[in-house]
Amino acid sequence: MKRQNIQLDAQGRLRHFLSTEGLKRQMLVDILEMAQSFIAVGEQAVKKVPLLRGKTIVNLFFEPSTRTRTTFELAAKRLSADVLNMNISTSATSKGESLLDMLHNLEAMGCDMFVVRHAESGAAHFIARHVAPHISVINAGDGCHAHPTQAMLDMFTIRKHKGEFAPLCVAIVGDIMHSRVARSQIHALTTLGVSELRVVGPKTLIPPEVSKLGVHIFHDLRSGLRDADVVIMLRLQRERMHGAFIPSEEEYFRLFGLTAETLAHARRDAIVMHPGPINRGVEIASAVADGPNAVILDQVTNGIAVRMAVMAMVLGRQQGGEA
Amino acid sequence: MRIAIRGGRLIIPDQGIDAVQDLYIAAGKVVGIGTSPDGFIPDRVIDAHGLIVCPGLVDLRARLREPGQEHKATIASETRAAAAGGITTLCCPPDTDPVIDTPAVAELIKRRAAQVRKARVMPLGALTRGLKGVQLSEMKSLKEAGCVGLSNALRAVENAMVMRRAMEYAATLDMTVFLHAQDAWLGKNGCVHEGELSTRLGLTGIPASAETMAVARDLQLIEQTGVRAHFCQLSTAQAVQMISRAQYDGLDITVDVTAHHLHLTHIDVGDFNSQCHVLPPLRTERDRQALIGGLQRGIITAICSDHQPHDLDAKLAPFAETEPGISALETLLPLALRLVEQNLLSLQETLASLTCNPAEILGLAAGTLTPGGVADLCIFDPNRYWSMREHDLLSAGKNSPFLGWDLRGRVTHTLLGGDLVFELEPEET
Numbered sequence: 245m246k247r248q249n250i251q252l253d254a255q256g257r258l259r260h261f262l263s264t265e266g267l268k269r270q271m272l273v274d275i276l277e278m279a280q281s282f283i284a285v286g287e288q289a290v291k292k293v294p295l296l297r298g299k300t301i302v303n304l305f306f307e308p309s310t311r312t313r314t315t316f317e318l319a320a321k322r323l324s325a326d327v328l329n330m331n332i333s334t335s336a337t338s339k340g341e342s343l344l345d346m347l348h349n350l351e352a353m354g355c356d357m358f359v360v361r362h363a364e365s366g367a368a369h370f371i372a373r374h375v376a377p378h379i380s381v382i383n384a385g386d387g388c389h390a391h392p393t394q395a396m397l398d399m400f401t402i403r404k405h406k407g408e409f410a411p412l413c414v415a416i417v418g419d420i421m422h423s424r425v426a427r428s429q430i431h432a433l434t435t436l437g438v439s440e441l442r443v444v445g446p447k448t449l450i451p452p453e454v455s456k457l458g459v460h461i462f463h464d465l466r467s468g469l470r471d472a473d474v475v476i477m478l479r480l481q482r483e484r485m486h487g488a489f490i491p492s493e494e495e496y497f498r499l500f501g502l503t504a505e506t507l508a509h510a511r512r513d514a515i516v517m518h519p520g521p522i523n524r525g526v527e528i529a530s531a532v533a534d535g536p537n538a539v540i541l542d543q544v545t546n547g548i549a550v551r552m553a554v555m556a557m558v559l560g561r562q563q564g565g566e567a
Numbered sequence: 568m569r570i571a572i573r574g575g576r577l578i579i580p581d582q583g584i585d586a587v588q589d590l591y592i593a594a595g596k597v598v599g600i601g602t603s604p605d606g607f608i609p610d611r612v613i614d615a616h617g618l619i620v621c622p623g624l625v626d627l628r629a630r631l632r633e634p635g636q637e638h639k640a641t642i643a644s645e646t647r648a649a650a651a652g653g654i655t656t657l658c659c660p661p662d663t664d665p666v667i668d669t670p671a672v673a674e675l676i677k678r679r680a681a682q683v684r685k686a687r688v689m690p691l692g693a694l695t696r697g698l699k700g701v702q703l704s705e706m707k708s709l710k711e712a713g714c715v716g717l718s719n720a721l722r723a724v725e726n727a728m729v730m731r732r733a734m735e736y737a738a739t740l741d742m743t744v745f746l747h748a749q750d751a752w753l754g755k756n757g758c759v760h761e762g763e764l765s766t767r768l769g770l771t772g773i774p775a776s777a778e779t780m781a782v783a784r785d786l787q788l789i790e791q792t793g794v795r796a797h798f799c800q801l802s803t804a805q806a807v808q809m810i811s812r813a814q815y816d817g818l819d820i821t822v823d824v825t826a827h828h829l830h831l832t833h834i835d836v837g838d839f840n841s842q843c844h845v846l847p848p849l850r851t852e853r854d855r856q857a858l859i860g861g862l863q864r865g866i867i868t869a870i871c872s873d874h875q876p877h878d879l880d881a882k883l884a885p886f887a888e889t890e891p892g893i894s895a896l897e898t899l900l901p902l903a904l905r906l907v908e909q910n911l912l913s914l915q916e917t918l919a920s921l922t923c924n925p926a927e928i929l930g931l932a933a934g935t936l937t938p939g940g941v942a943d944l945c946i947f948d949p950n951r952y953w954s955m956r957e958h959d960l961l962s963a964g965k966n967s968p969f970l971g972w973d974l975r976g977r978v979t980h981t982l983l984g985g986d987l988v989f990e991l992e993p994e995e996t
Contacts, residue, residue, distance in 0.1 A: 250838065265767070343884065344883060364884075364887055365768055365769040365770050365886065366839035366885045366887070367885040369839050370839065370883075370885045386769075386885070387887075388769030388770075389770075424769055451765070452761050452766055452774075453762050453763040456766075457767065
């Protein structure tokens with residue numbers, strides 16, 4: 245029995261966007277190209293195109309998020325879709341209505357797309373497997389598994405500042421273990437073909453056998469940053485102290501915090517990225533976060549265009565795709 | 568009822584019998600092997616040409632969900648499924664609700680099973696009260712109520728001193744302790760094997776050390792206390808190695824493995840297939856090979872189903888939120904026979920691991936057929952292929968990663984105490 249890629253339809257087009265893993269290089273490039281064409285929309289006086297007029301997109305957020313939800317909402321509105329925001333606290337689902345019942349209710353209301361964020365890994369896959377055939381699912385972050393639109397906006401930002409992927413050395417620094425962003429970045433960067441991909445962090449925050457995903461492991465920040473073209477800092481969750489992953493924020497910053505001094509080990513023109521929100525003084529010093537190498541706010545801007553591109557590709561498939 | 572089973576290939580592993588011989592049954596007992604007793608006139612003749620006749624299977628571990636989770640399954644539904652799988656004796660762990668830590672619960676289970684009369688059900692008593700790992704259960708009362716051994720099920724006894732005392736007390740009463748080796752902390756919240764897959768999927772892993780840590784501790788305590796102990800469903804190559812060494816050093820311990828750990832690995836979890844969510848988790852190909860090697864070398868002597876029927880909703884959620892376990896009574900025999908087909912184990916060894924070996928571990932006179940002995944037996948067609956579909960399962964739980972698999976070997980008849988408790992629908996035979 246051949247296992248079908250759940251993200252693709254029978255014609256091999258993107259039906260759901262759940263993970264950057266298992267997609268062809270060309271498809272990732274297509275997303276970046278389409279996002280490029282949407283950048284202009286955000287710069288117009290009237291920031292709207294009628295591509296998804298009449299479509300209904302539901303933001304299903306089972307986990308609190310301000311930034312990601314807002315950029316998805318903006319992206320949908322700029323494509324002229326109708327947007328419904330549902331913030332479902334876990335207490336609401338435990339009232340008795342099962343996740344699937346809720347989804348089927350929304351399906352019955354004629355929605356076209358679910359943008360899903362959930363605290364459990366695999367939640368978006370689960371939903372995609374059980375929705376009606378006319379519905380598409382975009383993963384806006386599931387547990388520690390994947391956050392593919394974040395990874396694609398990072399790819400977009402890298403390409404914008406660095407051009408080709410092939411010659412680049414990229415270092416991802418911090419809590420790789422719990423980071424869905426890091427996993428999606430790793431799959432995207434290995435597919436797009438950078439010359440070297442590194443993960444940097446203490447052994448407690450590097451997931452087991454991660455080298456099998458195609459990365460080099462460094463436990464020393466300075467050697468991990470040496471000659472890097474792109475430095476991606478990850479957010480350190482404060483609760484990690486309780487699971488005995490690190491002793492304190494102070495010691496973490498001393499070992500793995502990005503400062504002007506440690507950044508000097510990377511290439512002079514290296515860009516510094518961070519998926520946000522930033523813990524200043526924990527994983528990154530303010531001077532670096534606000535410094536000339538940082539492209540952190542540019543990432544946010546690009547996030548809207550990339551999410552527009554993914555939504556347009558997935559939903560545009562039904563109308564334009566037949567021609 | 569007098570039954571004659573004619574023309575079948577009779578295999579009785581503990582006696583080394585493997586020959587085409589007729590079997591005669593009367594008043595619930597075997598009255599003749601090979602030769603018919605004088606004046607025997609059968610009420611029913613079962614034509615077993617081309618079929619294998621063997622003792623009824625003995626399953627070391629099957630959850631029946633009663634009492635406590637009757638919305639998932641009942642003793643009636645699951646013993647019926649057991650009969651369809653050729654299983655005539657099964658052992659149920661104490662993690663029911665309420666826990667089997669009082670004679671009343673053990674007696675209730677035995678009474679229900681006796682009413683249904685589809686399979687013999689042997690409860691395991693709780694090793695500690697409420698499985699909480701703090702106080703010892705009243706082991707003597709449990710033994711008198713019919714418990715064939717003691718276990719703390721999947722709840723680790725964290726306190727080594729409590730485990731030591733429990734083993735000492737069980738040894739005093741000459742009871743076997745059934746151990747599930749998983750360290751409470753190393754495996755905490757885990758749902759898949761820790762390694763490449765847990766990293767890829769972002770799921771909390773259960774490292775191999777969760778098992779080896781517990782095996783190492785328990786081996787020390789077994790040696791110290793002299794208790795008779797059995798390790799349930801080992802999953803790692805390292806643990807097999809440790810047990811092998813301990814057995815070589817003279818420790819009297821036995822081990823079982825589940826049929827699914829012999830055929831699946833963590834790769835089968837794929838993109839969050841919740842049907843492959845089991846505990847201990849499916850591990851690597853190297854581990855799977857080591858488990859098969861353990862069977863071949865006689866370190867592991869029993870194959871069990873670890874049957875865990877679930878309602879539909881239990882598997883319909885994001886992976887970590889689903890409940891672990893497989894509905895496995897009816898696939899136990901065909902999955903074990905797969906090892907024969909793959910030339911990994913002989914048919915006799917395979918049947919021994921399903922009949923006399925588990926019976927010996929439980930200290931029961933089951934898993935064999937002798938003149939004058941109880942007529943618990945199973946007849947199956949070893950060559951019959953069937954593609955398993957949901958409606959083939961009599962179990963109330965339809966949760967199986969083997970749905971859609973082409974299985975070889977199918978039970979045609981099961982006899983419990985001389986009564987036909989299962990017969991494959993004629994239009995299907």
